[in-house]
Amino acid sequence: MPSTSPLAExxxxxxxxxVAELPAEFHAELAEFLVAARQSQNNALESSVNSAxxxxxxxxxxxxxxxxxx
Numbered sequence: 001m002p003s004t005s006p007l008a009e010x011x012x013x014x015x016x017x018x019v020a021e022l023p024a025e026f027h028a029e030l031a032e033f034l035v036a037a038r039q040s041q042n043n044a045l046e047s048s049v050n051s052a053x054x055x056x057x058x059x060x061x062x063x064x065x066x067x068x069x070x
Contacts, residue, residue: 006031 005027008015011034019030049068056064 007034010034 005015005024007019007027007030010031014020015027019027049065053061053065
C-alpha cells in the first residue's frame with residue numbers, strides 16, 4: 001500500500017520500508033527538515049548566482065541570469 005504521508009509527497013516516491021515504519025510524528029518532522037533544507041539550498045543558490053552575476057557587465061546580467069536559471 002503506497003504511503004500518503006507528507007514526507008512521501010515531498011519526496012515524490014514511496015517511503016523505504018524502514019522509514020515507513022517510523023511513527024507519523026517522525027514523518028512530519030522529517031518533512032519539515034526537508035522543506036527547510038530545500039529552502040536553504042534555494043537561498044544559497046540564489047546568493048551564489050547573484051554574486052557571480054556581479055562579474056558580468058550590467059547590460060548582459062538579465063540575459064545571463066535567464067540563461068542560468070531558465
